Amino acid sequence: MIPLMKNAFHNELETRRALAEFILETPRLSMDVECFRFEAAFAEHQGCKDAVLFNSGGSANLALLQALKNLGRLSDEDLVGFSALTWSTNVMPILQLNMQPVPVDCDPHTLNCMSENLLERLRTTDLKCFFLTNVLGFCGDLDNIRSICEKRGIILIEDNCESLGTELPSGKTGNFGIAATFSFFVAHHMSTVEGGMVGTNDEELAEMLRIVRANGWDRNLNASQQLKLRSRHRIEGEFEAKYTFYDLGYNLRPTEIVGFLGNQQLKFLSSTVRARADIHTRLDTIARENLDLVPINHSHISVLSSFAFPVICETKAIRDRYVFQFAGAGVEIRPIIAGNMQRQPFYNRYVERMYDLPGADFLHDKGLYFGVYPELTETDLNVLGGCLRSYSLSKAA
Ligand SMILES: Cc1ncc(COP(=O)(O)O)c(C=O)c1O
Structure with missing residues (x-):
């Protein structure tokens, strides 16, 4: 796991x-x-x-x-x-x-x-x-x-x-x-x-x-x-x-x-941010080759301090396949934060006015993420890299 x-x-x-x-x-x-x-x-x-x-x-x-x-x-x-x-x-x-x-x-x-x-x-x-x-x-x-x-x-x-x-x-x-x-x-x-x-x-x-x-x-x-x-x-x-x-x-x-x-923990913050950024870069290179996934643009960011790797799929059906692919490999995944906040029950109970939010809906329906942290081993990174490869390719491998 x-x-x-x-x-x-x-x-x-x-x-x-x-x-x-x-x-x-x-x-x-x-x-x-x-x-x-x-x-x-x-x-x-x-x-x-x-x-x-x-x-x-x-x-x-x-x-x-x-x-x-x-x-x-x-x-x-x-x-x-x-x-x-x-x-x-x-x-x-x-x-x-x-x-x-x-x-x-x-x-x-x-x-x-x-x-x-x-x-x-x-x-x-x-x-x-x-x-x-x-x-x-x-x-x-x-x-x-x-x-x-x-x-x-x-x-x-x-x-x-x-x-x-x-x-x-x-x-x-x-x-x-x-x-x-x-x-x-x-x-x-x-x-x-x-x-x-x-x-x-x-x-x-x-x-x-x-x-x-x-x-x-x-x-x-x-x-x-x-x-x-x-x-x-x-x-x-x-x-x-x-x-x-x-x-x-x-x-x-x-x-x-x-x-x-x-x-205690503040002392380690800068080094862990760097370690996480390195892991992110390594996995991002793999994800960018996979046409099932929407590439995330972070060229305007000079230090990307990630604790999570977002996987955004082109369609909901593809996302559902990747949920299966990650779960099958023993990777814990979750939705992108809480998705579109307008779709949460508490919001509907207290707020009447709803807005069109196509971007948030896209991420709600087509996204997932897994954790990025320095304790990931080389074996873990290989498993994660494997899951980020095209679903059909990784099934064939
Ligand atoms: C964007 C955002 N705001 C606020 C919080 C709340 O933080 P906490 O869990 O420390 O209350 C979270 C928690 O993950 C969050 O992601």
Whole structure:
């Protein structure tokens, strides 16, 4: 069996041993110095001013939209665009926070929303915000998307949970909007088992994210931020201040275990991104020779940080044959994220307006993916390469 991911961590044994020792020795397991150290190291790695750690990528998405509402930058009923091909908890917070989700289609040749898809949607529907997803290590033409959003006053935020480490010549994904979210769930680029982050250069937003993360109080703000809030609300002593709640929040805090694992795993991130890119290149060469498959264009991407190899077939019948071919070879496969989000039951329950999304439908019906990670052996790679060859050829071999 070749699973979507073999291990929970890079350098699995060493990491588990270090974690066991940390748990035995640390005086505190709730959010503390390990989390703050990880936030600082992650911000430096990503090249943004601030990073706020959460207990999952989905929590980071929820907190980001809540923070934008708390700041008055988004309001009830606002139209929030999202990539039609994305994860449930990218879209759900739009509904939970009483705003209106508007899908933006994607291009099957890049898996991502492209500027033309955004322009097409804007022809009929004005957006207040675009919560763009960078899909499976790939991304769209983010420079053009950013400039459309800037020109039209659309708040651009990125769900970069699937593309940590991907770079365009003009910069890393996750740095194109006012903020971006990341996931550290097992099988993503780096794992803290559960965990997520928001990266931003916007100080006011980072401050509100820390309020949203922990109950709506100010305990994780710095002294000058606390002073400002407390004097605005006439809160005088520390006794009262500790239990004053300034705006809408949740408890989405990570534990010190998340922080510790983040600090450990971040050290391996660059080398694993390179190892995954090498595997991707090797398999891509095989896939491109197979006329059953739609080649994915990533020539605009300078570093492709993949954790998954998408296989997009020309027809649904061909996809069904490849499902059989991979399963028969013992390879764990799955659909492309969650397919067209409009076809999910929760979406139909809460949203009336449906859009034509031919690109997302194409990927929903004709795509699948398997995992890409450094622990794949030479034998595994040969099996995967075999499955990527034309169905009829590999049957004949
Ligand atoms: C695009 C996207 N956004 C958000 C998430 C949620 O991340 P988490 O599983 O850490 O909550 C995922 C999870 O895979 C995802 O793929």
